[in-house]
Amino acid sequence: MLPRGLALLPRSLSAMPAPLMGSSAHTRPCFAVEGAGGSELVYFTLSRSGEGPARDPCCPQPSCFLPAPGRCYSLCVPAAPCSVPAARLHRRLQQRMSGGQGPLGRCRVLGLLGYSADGAQTAPEKGFLIQDPQGSPETERALEELLRSQGEPPPALGVYEEGERGELWQSLWDLRRAGGRELLRRARVVAAEAPPLHPAVPGLRHVAVFHSLEAARRVLEQCTSLIPEAKAVLDLVHKCPKHSKKGDFPVIVIEGLDATGKTTVTQSLKASLNAVLLRSPPASISQWRKTFDDEPTLIRRAFYALGNYIVASEIAKASTESPVIVDRYWHSTAAYAIATEISGKMQNLPSAHHEVYHWPEDLLKPDLVLLLTVSPEERIRRLHGRGLEKTEEETELEANSLFRQKVEESYKRMDNPGCQDIDASPAREEVLKTVLHLIKKHCD
Numbered sequence: 343m344l345p346r347g348l349a350l351l352p353r354s355l356s357a358m359p360a361p362l363m364g365s366s367a368h369t370r371p372c373f374a375v376e377g378a379g380g381s382e383l384v385y386f387t388l389s390r391s392g393e394g395p396a397r398d399p400c401c402p403q404p405s406c407f408l409p410a411p412g413r414c415y416s417l418c419v420p421a422a423p424c425s426v427p428a429a430r431l432h433r434r435l436q437q438r439m440s441g442g443q444g445p446l447g448r449c450r451v452l453g454l455l456g457y458s459a460d461g462a463q464t465a466p467e468k469g470f471l472i473q474d475p476q477g478s479p480e481t482e483r484a485l486e487e488l489l490r491s492q493g494e495p496p497p498a499l500g501v502y503e504e505g506e507r508g509e510l511w512q513s514l515w516d517l518r519r520a521g522g523r524e525l526l527r528r529a530r531v532v533a534a535e536a537p538p539l540h541p542a543v544p545g546l547r548h549v550a551v552f553h554s555l556e557a558a559r560r561v562l563e564q565c566t567s568l569i570p571e572a573k574a575v576l577d578l579v580h581k582c583p584k585h586s587k588k589g590d591f592p593v594i595v596i597e598g599l600d601a602t603g604k605t606t607v608t609q610s611l612k613a614s615l616n617a618v619l620l621r622s623p624p625a626s627i628s629q630w631r632k633t634f635d636d637e638p639t640l641i642r643r644a645f646y647a648l649g650n651y652i653v654a655s656e657i658a659k660a661s662t663e664s665p666v667i668v669d670r671y672w673h674s675t676a677a678y679a680i681a682t683e684i685s686g687k688m689q690n691l692p693s694a695h696h697e698v699y700h701w702p703e704d705l706l707k708p709d710l711v712l713l714l715t716v717s718p719e720e721r722i723r724r725l726h727g728r729g730l731e732k733t734e735e736e737t738e739l740e741a742n743s744l745f746r747q748k749v750e751e752s753y754k755r756m757d758n759p760g761c762q763d764i765d766a767s768p769a770r771e772e773v774l775k776t777v778l779h780l781i782k783k784h785c786d
């Protein structure tokens with residue numbers, strides 16, 4: 343018998359009525375493990391009756407959870423929709439587990455998404471699957487200690503064990519803050535069909551891609567007592583006119599991955615067109631970027647979303663007097679958010695025309711959006727040539743070409759206004775000529 347593993351599962355999902363096999367699919371809590379099988383997600387659900395074939399090739403094999411002779415642990419954070427405390431708890435746990443210290447430091451930590459199979463338009467609960475290749479009891483102790491230290495009540499803890507017929511079971515334990523634990527339920531782990539949409543898609547608009555100023559503002563309002571900078575951002579937003587309207591001069595946005603030449607092109611355009619050059623996030627909040635980049639997705643994306651509304655008020659003013667060039671705007675905020683949230687392969691992205699790609703109705707629309715693209719090799723050559731310190735996300739982009747492709751593809755799926763693709767590989771003068779030609783064609 344393989345050693346057992348532990349799973350920490352979301353309280354709200356664990357509290358759902360009788361899960362599962364043989365019952366209506368509408369009440370079934372499901373889970374997706376990210377990164378277990380390369381770019382494929384592994385989907386599973388729970389059967390209390392224990393029904394299901396032994397060692398069905400479709401079922402997640404115990405080896406997916408229990409790396410012999412090791413142990414496997416997993417956890418999800420109980421979450422109210424758009425809850426800042428839950429998002430911060432998830433981030434804290436992630437940092438502690440990937441900190442490389444103690445027994446947790448040698449574990450493999452995979453993403454775990456808990457979702458309901460009824461296709462509810464809610465964000466999944468986020469967690470982790472933690473595989474300890476050495477199966478050391480200290481890992482279990484360290485995890486319990488970590489969870490108990492995170493406030494009241496600690497997330498429930500599930501334990502995986504292999505049954506006599508090679509099937510996989512999960513026991514869910516309630517961790518007591520003072521020590522000890524109580525068994526909440528035992529259920530069999532069985533394969534679940536991949537849902538028609540990646541589990542994160544239904545909740546994208548609530549937790550990562552904000553389609554109104556109000557939605558983003560609500561998030562930062564929850565943060566004011568935790569992050570002083572949130573109050574400062576909100577104060578600036580408050581000073582902006584409610585509905586920024588574009589002036590008579592053209593507004594052109596330049597988008598693209600890092601090091602595709604946006605700064606080079608926007609500066610040249612500024613000189614050639616005698617234009618005002620703006621960027622998102624604007625200078626007034628960019629000193630707080632590091633603070634928000636260190637926060638979980640929910641808060642980070644709300645910060646960038648509000649930055650776009652502040653830039654919109656600057657665009658409105660400037661476009662009454664001259665052409666305006668904008669270095670990054672809403673498309674960047676949305677494309678990076680989508681690519682970060684949608685794990686796995688390219689096909690997991692929401693399909694073209696999905697509402698997540700629609701422009702927010704209350705945000706000033708530019709006249710033209712140009713997307714600079716270069717080959718991955720050229721982009722990396724430019725990144726290295728520039729020799730600047732890389733941000734965490736740039737490092738991720740370089741290491742993870744799938745992520746880079748997802749950002750670029752998300753840009754290309756943006757709707758009304760869409761992004762017009764420009765090959766930015768040629769020499770600087772050549773690229774500028776192409777861009778000027780397109781602007782002229784569009785604005786004449």
Ligand SMILES: Nc1ncnc2c1ncn2[C@@H]1O[C@H](COP(=O)(O)OP(=O)(O)OP(=O)(O)O)[C@@H](O)[C@H]1O
Nearest residue numbers: 599600601602603604605606724728768769770773
């Ligand atoms: N057409 C070009 N040919 C060769 N090198 C270029 C070209 N355009 C820009 N570069 C160089 O590539 C590097 C990245 O360009 P730039 O800083 O303009 O990109 P960026 O998109 O603004 O990057 P980031 O978003 O990271 O600020 C710079 O060193 C720049 O001089």
Ligand SMILES: Nc1ccn([C@@H]2O[C@H](COP(=O)(O)O)[C@@H](O)[C@H]2O)c(=O)n1
Nearest residue numbers: 600622623646670671672674675678735
């Ligand atoms: N409008 C924007 C601009 C930027 N972001 C985020 O910042 C990162 C890129 O910024 P650079 O300064 O390197 O150009 C990118 O990773 C985005 O996550 C944004 O969300 N919205």
